[in-house]
Each structure stands twice: as C-alpha cells, then as structure tokens.
Amino acid sequence: IRVRDLRDGLSFGALVSGATRAALRDAEVRRELNALFERRGVIVFEGMEPSSSMQLAVSEVFGPMRDHPTINTSQAERDSSPGGIDMH
Numbered sequence: 603i604r605v606r607d608l609r610d611g612l613s614f615g616a617l618v619s620g621a622t623r624a625a626l627r628d629a630e631v632r633r634e635l636n637a638l639f640e641r642r643g644v645i646v647f648e649g650m651e652p653s654s655s656m657q658l659a660v661s662e663v664f665g666p667m668r669d670h671p672t673i674n675t676s677q678a679e680r681d682s683s684p685g686g687i688d689m690h
Contacts, residue, residue, distance in 0.1 A: 603631055605638060608646060615644040622651070626659045635663050 603625055608615030616638050625631050639645055650656060661667060 603634070605634075608642075608644065614642050615646065616642045617646050617648055619648040621647050621660065623656060623659050626663055632663050639664065 603618055603620040606617045606619075608617050618635070618638070635645065647660060650660070658667065
C-alpha cells in the first residue's frame with residue numbers, strides 16, 4: 603500500500619492507495635493501517651475495488667463486524683457479514 607497526506611498542510615487524514623484483499627490479509631499492513639488511523643483519524647482509500655466484499659475486508663481490518671443495532675435497517679448479506687448494511 604501507499605500512504606500520502608490527505609492534503610498538504612493538514613494535520614489529520616491520510617490517502618491510501620494499493621489496498622487489495624491480498625494486501626489486507628497481511629498482518630503488517632493491518633497493523634500499519636490501524637496505527638495510521640490512530641495517528642491521523644481519517645483514512646480515504648483511493649482506487650479500491652468497488653464491492654461489498656472489499657468494503658467488508660477493509661472494515662474488518664479495524665475490528666470485528668457487529669450487527670446493526672436497528673432491526674429495520676436493511677442488511678447487505680446478513681449470513682456472511684453481520685453488520686453490513688445495504689446502502690442502495
């Protein structure tokens with residue numbers, strides 16, 4: 603992965619490119635992303651695969667998924683990804 607400042611002069615935020623499912627399975631990449639989030643507060647992923655499964659892979663880097671607290675919220679894939687809501 604490649605990490606850059608979100609914008610020159612900002613003390614927060616980071617822009618990450620090169621995040622793939624294979625990269626996100628790497629323990630060192632996961633540690634780096636967690637530390638980056640703690641340091642910078644905001645991460646924007648650039649050029650990432652636009653799929654629900656990739657969004658879940660990124661989300662799981664930061665902790666286990668939890669079921670959405672609102673019963674009426676439409677779930678994306680309740681069986682395979684608790685907590686993933688349908689954003690359409």
